[in-house]
Amino acid sequence: MKDTSRKFLKNTWYAAALSTDVTDSLFKRRLLDTPVVMYRRSDGSPVALHDRCPHRFAPLSMGKKKDDCVVCPYHGLAFNSEGKCTHNPHGGGHIPTKAEVKSFPLMEKYGFIWIWMGDKPADPAMLPDYSLLDNGHPNALAHTYMKRPCNYELITDNVMDLSHIDHLHGEIITTRGQLSPQIPKVKDENNEVAVRWEWEQTPPMMIFNDFLPKPGQPAAHFVEVTWSHPSHIQLTVGATQDGVVMDYDSTVSQYDLHTCTPETEYSTHYFFATRRNHNVEDAEFNKIKIEGMHGAFEDEDGPILDAVQDQMESNDFLALDPVLISSDAGPVRVRRILKSMIEQESA
Amino acid sequence: MNSELIDVEVVNKSSEAQGIVSFELAPTTGGLLPAFTPGAHIDLTLPNGLIRQYSLFEHSVSPTSYKIAVLREPESRGGSEYVHENLQVGSTLQISAPRNHFELVAAKKYLLLAGGIGVTPIMCMAGKLARDNADFTLHYCCRSRERMAFEQRLSTSAFAANVHLHIDEESAQPAFDAKAVFADVSADTHLFVCGPKGFMDFVIGAAKAAGWQDSNIHFEYFSGVDMNPDDARSFQIKLASCGRVLTVKDDQTVLQVLQDNGVEVPVSCEQGVCGTCVTRIIDGEPEHRDLFLTEAERASNSVFTPCCSRAKSALLVLDL
Numbered sequence: 001m002k003d004t005s006r007k008f009l010k011n012t013w014y015a016a017a018l019s020t021d022v023t024d025s026l027f028k029r030r031l032l033d034t035p036v037v038m039y040r041r042s043d044g045s046p047v048a049l050h051d052r053c054p055h056r057f058a059p060l061s062m063g064k065k066k067d068d069c070v071v072c073p074y075h076g077l078a079f080n081s082e083g084k085c086t087h088n089p090h091g092g093g094h095i096p097t098k099a100e101v102k103s104f105p106l107m108e109k110y111g112f113i114w115i116w117m118g119d120k121p122a123d124p125a126m127l128p129d130y131s132l133l134d135n136g137h138p139n140a141l142a143h144t145y146m147k148r149p150c151n152y153e154l155i156t157d158n159v160m161d162l163s164h165i166d167h168l169h170g171e172i173i174t175t176r177g178q179l180s181p182q183i184p185k186v187k188d189e190n191n192e193v194a195v196r197w198e199w200e201q202t203p204p205m206m207i208f209n210d211f212l213p214k215p216g217q218p219a220a221h222f223v224e225v226t227w228s229h230p231s232h233i234q235l236t237v238g239a240t241q242d243g244v245v246m247d248y249d250s251t252v253s254q255y256d257l258h259t260c261t262p263e264t265e266y267s268t269h270y271f272f273a274t275r276r277n278h279n280v281e282d283a284e285f286n287k288i289k290i291e292g293m294h295g296a297f298e299d300e301d302g303p304i305l306d307a308v309q310d311q312m313e314s315n316d317f318l319a320l321d322p323v324l325i326s327s328d329a330g331p332v333r334v335r336r337i338l339k340s341m342i343e344q345e346s347a
Numbered sequence: 348m349n350s351e352l353i354d355v356e357v358v359n360k361s362s363e364a365q366g367i368v369s370f371e372l373a374p375t376t377g378g379l380l381p382a383f384t385p386g387a388h389i390d391l392t393l394p395n396g397l398i399r400q401y402s403l404f405e406h407s408v409s410p411t412s413y414k415i416a417v418l419r420e421p422e423s424r425g426g427s428e429y430v431h432e433n434l435q436v437g438s439t440l441q442i443s444a445p446r447n448h449f450e451l452v453a454a455k456k457y458l459l460l461a462g463g464i465g466v467t468p469i470m471c472m473a474g475k476l477a478r479d480n481a482d483f484t485l486h487y488c489c490r491s492r493e494r495m496a497f498e499q500r501l502s503t504s505a506f507a508a509n510v511h512l513h514i515d516e517e518s519a520q521p522a523f524d525a526k527a528v529f530a531d532v533s534a535d536t537h538l539f540v541c542g543p544k545g546f547m548d549f550v551i552g553a554a555k556a557a558g559w560q561d562s563n564i565h566f567e568y569f570s571g572v573d574m575n576p577d578d579a580r581s582f583q584i585k586l587a588s589c590g591r592v593l594t595v596k597d598d599q600t601v602l603q604v605l606q607d608n609g610v611e612v613p614v615s616c617e618q619g620v621c622g623t624c625v626t627r628i629i630d631g632e633p634e635h636r637d638l639f640l641t642e643a644e645r646a647s648n649s650v651f652t653p654c655c656s657r658a659k660s661a662l663l664v665l666d667l
Contacts, residue, residue: 188641189562198450200382222453245481247453324621329638332620336641 007265008032009230009342011118013127014261015271018143019111022046026070028061030263032117036104037061041068046113047081048104054085060101110134110257111143111273118345128192128228132248132255133275140280142290143273148302150309152231152260152268153317153335158301159233159258160195160225160334163327169300172292175221176201186329191337195330196224198246207289208239208252211278222246227334229341231260252278265315270297352392352441353380358412360436363496366419367464368431369404373412375439380410385471386449386539386567389413392441394433399426402468402541402567403445404497406475413442416496418464449567451475455535457483458528460550462542463494468567469541470497477506488513488523488546525553532558539565582658586610586667587629601653601663610667612653619655626651627666632659 027038035051058074071078078087085099105122107114110133116122163180178199187194204219223237238253254276261269359371388402401415420427461469476483489495513522579597615623619637633651
């Protein structure tokens, strides 16, 4: 396998696919510069194999699924869901011990299939608890996916520094200029980094305005982002016109999970899930909302990140000597922690 | 950050306890003052040139005045003594807009703990929490009833049932039973503590010993996010390589002093974000005002950012 150990953190969970992406047919995706083929066994459990036959390196994803095995399209070698070759139609049918593809540990949770690509044993406890996504009405939960031609850390930076909202995004999530003047609080603990902003605005954020007791009147707002390695960010944003308690349960709010998986060093699979606590049964609203959020990223964040990537000669952002401003505190903390984890892992 | 000063007039001055006087400050032009959240403080620019921070003790969503209470410090460096002696009803002075390093956070339950004059931000929090019908308990510790500001006000308030007074002189045992107060450890309860350093050290230590998580313990501190040098003090730095000692005045940064003296340190953001200027400390205790260092690096005190951070000790020996 290509040595990508210096570029990416390996012994951790990445989102490989939305649960709905993987069916009983073959689904291919490049993850951490490694080709992977995924499918479901007859019992429904997902499988991920290195998408490269060990014989002449044909992609197994071009082959066929037979029972719970994959048959290589080139010379017909078959591999089971553990990656072991189970059938060789050539000569006497001898199966060399080394005829094997790597099978990656998977975990299916919160509407995603998570993959462990490192060599250390997979540790299920290492994936943070995102069960807030699981709790509530099905019409108040949505998932989406998009691919961007930029490095995954640029997307992490974008979500960890929300001060760009008033400059880049439109009317629907404007904070009326309240975010940029703040120097937000940044906390790091156990390799997690949290940034929180609180402010008051009139009218309230448009995504919440109609669901507050007094639309158009002043409301207290908060947004908090929490990063966990390698590239998972929980984002909670809410508004209230009564009460001092500012969390998901006590405000009109939503809870999002942003998680990025490098396809290559220069392209990223961007996965997103959102759960809200208001107007929860409205399926039509749910559809419009996820389309709106997908659109905001596709039309507003995406183009600027792609363009930023084009201007950068390398992905070593800090080595390019950026002129940083107060809003960069969160992204810089994240980059430092991730970098030191990658260095420790490849030491 | 709003750096514009506001002209105010003392409209009320009253004695709150032995050595404690409260002031009500209203804008000279009338009208509303900037809104604030409980835990906020203002800077007073005194006519004698000193700048001092005082917490606001009464919360209002649309304030027409700010209320502060000032303890006359026996070892006053001139601030509290001046305030007590010279500020009278009708005196005018300048203040900053409120800033808050001691915000309430979302919690199911609140435990508020005040020691002595530390009651000011705590009282502000209690008032707001009571209005919001939040679940809270206030413990207020003091040496004697004569020195206890706002005792009457708290005992007769609408939330008097939530208030517990602990007065050393009136109790044979230690008046404040930390073990009992901290026994109920819960992720849903947040502790807010303010008071003299000894009191804070004791209380925070006791809470941690009882199993409270750091993330649930909140106390007022002035480092970390405030890069305004308005509460800065002068100190000295020593360059380890040549032994030169330089003075950093209260309105200078370490970086300015280094540059003025021909010592080159790489620098970029000038506000403690990028880490370009991180410098090793050989001796002395820094006062971290940056956003770059991790909590672990901060605690180690072995590095600091000379662009914005300062010193708690009188001298910092730098690896330069």
